[in-house]
Amino acid sequence: MGTHEEQDVAGQRFDVADAAPLLIDADGVVRSWTRDAQRLLAYTAAEVVGTGVGGLLATEDAERMPELAERCRRDGGWAGLLTVRRKGGRTVRVMVRITPAVEPGGAARWLVLLSDVAAGARGWDMSRTVLEQMVTGSPVGIAIVDVNLRCVWSNAALEQFGGGSARDRLGRRLAEIQPGIDSEAIEAQMRRVLETGRPVVGYEHVGQVRSAPHRATAHMMSFTRLEDDGGHPMGVYYTVVDMTDKHRARQRLALLDRAGEHIGRTLDITRTAQELADVAVPELADYVCVDLLEWVLRGAERAPGPLGDQQRVPLRRAGQQSVNPGVPEAVVAIGEVATYLAGSPPVRSLATGVSWREERLDPLAKEWATDIAGDRAATFLDLGLHSVMIVPVRARGVTLGVTSFFRRGRQEPFDEDDLSLAEDLVSRAAVCVDNARRYTRERDAALVLQRSLLPHRLPEQDAVEVAACYRPADELTGLGGDWYDLIQLSGARVALVVGEVPGHGIDAAAAMGRLRTAVRTLAALDLPPEEVLAHLDDLVASTAREEGDEPGAAGLQAVGAGCVYVVYDPVDGQCTMAAAGHPAPAVVLPDGSVTFVDLPQGSPLGAGGPPFEAVELALAEGSVLALHTDGLLAREERDWAVDPDRDRLRLALARRAASLDLTCRAVVDALVPVRPHDDVALLMAHTRLLGADQVADWDLPGDPAIVATARKEAARQLAEWGLDDLVFTTELVVSELVTNAIRHAEGPIRLRLIRERALICEVSDGGATAPHLRHPRTTDEGGRGLLLVSQFSQRWGTRFVPEGKVIWAEQSLTQPSPDM
Incomplete structure (x- = not known):
């Protein structure tokens, strides 16, 4: 008998009144026999007493006697089932319980109780x-x-x-x-x-x-x-x-959980639609297609007016999936138009916002939808589709499109539970699609704003070759507070500007736009770099005071902004720069070595502090200036003079690429992760020098008679340059500017002509008073000089230098001269 049987018997109620007792000694010899035992086994006392109890057992149980004796001695007894032999040879299954029966001072005895199992289970x-x-x-x-x-x-x-x-x-x-x-x-x-x-x-x-x-x-x-x-x-x-119902309920819950994990992981409309189709196949359907209205994919708002179910409704396929590779059921590719026929179930669901289910499709139907029929005129039977659900994609009370679920082959038709599950799936996806649509609209608006704030393209000029790269920290909107710019100045010079406003997003972008506009306005005044930053600092501080603590105020946002302003002159290669709380530019020399300008660091804009200082240096032709915001090196501290990450920038700049644009992008990729923690702007400028044949200058005495000589020299130089068409107007400009300098200025006079993309005429003198354009009356005898200069030039102006001032005028070399 196995151990589990012993445990079962030991736990059962043993009725002693129904048991047949007998007494054995320690050696298993029967010492006492009762009438109940005789009635059970048919042996008399004379036949049993003095014999071993094993002789009463079936052979298999008799062999277990030594084991049972040991267990009785160890455990103090035993209970279980045994098979005994009645007189005559018939076996009986009995329940046995053995307990010790020790007499005081006597030998060990064991009381054995036998109970017929069959008798105990009467009935x-x-x-x-x-x-x-x-x-x-x-x-x-x-x-x-x-x-x-x-x-x-x-x-x-x-x-x-x-x-x-x-x-x-x-x-x-x-x-x-x-x-x-x-x-x-x-x-x-x-x-x-x-x-x-x-x-x-x-x-x-x-x-x-x-x-x-x-x-x-x-x-x-x-x-x-x-x-x-x-x-x-x-x-x-x-x-x-x-347990099919429970199993399907678990499947539905698992499918919804998977949908929550996989649908809407990005803010991309078509990817969200494809995720819906991927989740539904094959657990719910064999073929799924998601079609959205055109305005949804554009991120626009719904056009006013109802959508009638009798219209031919063009939608665009946004996602589809099938259990068969290649999605053979569809004849419309992702991104193509799927036009459903008027009155078809998809159009009705689109118009009413109510789902539709058909357990058994008409296998020969061809006119249900162009998507199904197509040029192949395929029927549902040809495609193997036999059951369908159409669920409108609705979010926030607006229908965005429809999702079609099909089953094919031997799979069971869709039932109400399947439709309920499909509606739950589509409802979750619809919210994600609408969020993506809204994001698309907002992002498009943000990109329009960003494009309006940053230069569309940098102007063409001969002073430098430029390349720029911008990477915002806010990848969702693409907005940031960093900016770069190239501004054309007088005398063929250019201003290179890089700056940044603290923070990210639309507030920082708005503040950046205001600062960029202010910088361009100040640059038009031809002020030195340190004065441009000083005026910019005053503007930021005063605007912040005026706007106070108003949340989102662009003026307050600009406080703490940084900016570096560089002026480069291609005539002599001189470069002047100043910085306000901004890293100094790096310089890549023609031999490939990289240095950093020792530029005094002014305080951030609006923070107050000592006056800004400028430095001037000469750049060899072919040098590269690299102006960048602090996000390029991912450093929060502003001690740019001892920044250890400069070594990383030095190594990145030392690697040359096929073009300056590729070099600029390579530097950003090497130093900045795809999703930076701070906005990054990098502006690289490859310097050029104007040739000696592009510049001509003359020192003139302060004698009115020299005006005629100045006109002749200018005409001769234009003839050498092949600019005979500009001789007359240039003589007029030279005459007026030199005459004005002789009359109203002091010190030496210098005439300079520069042939770049425009013909530039400059007259410098030692005076500190700027001339003003006058509008004389018809009876006035003078005062028309600068008026004529402005009429025959595309632009003119005055800039001050340490030795005095320069009056300049530019004439276009690509546009015809103005008529007399």
Whole structure:
């Protein structure tokens, strides 16, 4: 007998009144016999007393006597089932309990109580009938197979799972009873139970059975080994419970969870639509297509007016997926127009906002939608599609498009539960699509703002070759507070500007736009770099005081901004720069070595502090100036003179690429992650020098008679340059400017002509008074000089230098001269 039987018997109630007692000694010899024992086994006392108790047992249990004796001595007794032999040879199964019966001062004795198991279960014949009624009428499918896994019995409830009646199952294996079922996996469980004796409880089988050939079913199965009286396996008893509804409910929850994880991971409309199709196939449908209205993909708002179901509605395919590679069911590619016919189910769902389901499609229908028919005139039968759901994509009360779910082949038709699940999926995706649409609209607006604030393209000129790269920290809007600029100045010079406003987003961008406009306005005054920054600092401080603590105020946002302002002159290669709380530019010399300008650091704009200082240096032709914001080196501290990350920038600048633009991008890629923590702007300028044949100058005495000589020299120089068409106007400009200098200025006078993209005429003197344009009356005899200069020049002006001032005028070399 096994240990589990002993435990079961030990736990049962043992009725001593019904037991047959006998007494044995420590050696297992019967010392006392009772009438109850005689009645049970038919032996008389004379036949048993003095013999070993093992002689009363069946051979198998007699061999266990030494083991049982040891357990009695160890545990103080024993209880279990044994098989005894009655007189005449018939065996009886008895319940046995052995307890010690030690007499005081006497030898050890053991009291053995025997109880007939059959007698203790009187009425079993009647209970067997009850048991048969229970298993036969049970709603749980029950079957018994033999050791060869052939059916020997089954109840009526098992017929609901297919395979025929109990009579049809007899003697057949599972693969014969249920063709198509995964019989190998189920029979593997049966064999394991037969081999080990350990039952298998809660085995879940998912598949299709004959009773539901188009429907995936789920069943919970349990397997138990059946044994004979000797403990040998006789077969397997198993039960089957239909849990398809619970299984499908779990699948739905799992699908919704997966949808929450995979749909809407980005703010891209088409990617969100594709994620919806990917999640729904193959768990819910075999083919899914998502079609959105045109204005949704543009990020626009819905046009006013109702959408009637009698209209031909053009939508655009945003996502589709199929269980078949290549999505052969669709004739419309992603991004193409899918025009559904008037009155078709997709159009009705689009117009009403109500879902539509059809369990069985008309297999020969061709006019349902152009998407399905297409040029191939394919029918639903040709495509293998037999069931459909149309669910409108609605968010915040607005319909954005439709999603179509199809099933094909032998899969079951869509039911109400499937439609409910599809609506949940589409509802979640719709919110993500609408968020992406709104983001697209806002981002487009932000990009328009950013493009309006940053230069569309840097102006063409001969002073420097430039390249710029901008990478915002706010990847969603693309807005930031960094900016760069190139401004054309008089005398063929250029101003290079890089600056940054603290913070990110639209507030920083607005403040940046104001600062950039102010810098360009100050640059037009031809002020030195330190004076430009001083005026800019005053402007930021005064604006911040005026706006106070108003949230989002652009003036307050600009406080603490940094800026570096550089002026480069291609005539002599001189470069002058000043900085306000900004890193100094790097210089890549023609030999490839990299240095950093020792530039005094002024205070950030609006913060107050000592006056700004400028430095001047001469740059060899072919040098590269690199102006950048602090985001390039991802440093928060502002001690730029000792920044250890300069070594990283030095190495990046030392690597040359095929062009300056590629070099600029390579530097940013090498130093800045794809998603930087701070905005980054880098402006690189490759310096040039004007040739000696592009500049001509003359020192003139302060004598009115020299005006004629100045005109002749200018005309001769223009003839050498091949600019004969400009001789007359240039003579007029030279005459007026030189005459004005002789009359109103002091010190030496110098005339200079520069041929660049324009013809520049400059007259410098030692005076500190700027001339003013006058509008004389017809009766006035003078005062028309500068008026004529302004009429014959595309622009003119005055700039002050340490030695005095320069009056200049430019004439275009690409546009015709103004008529007289």
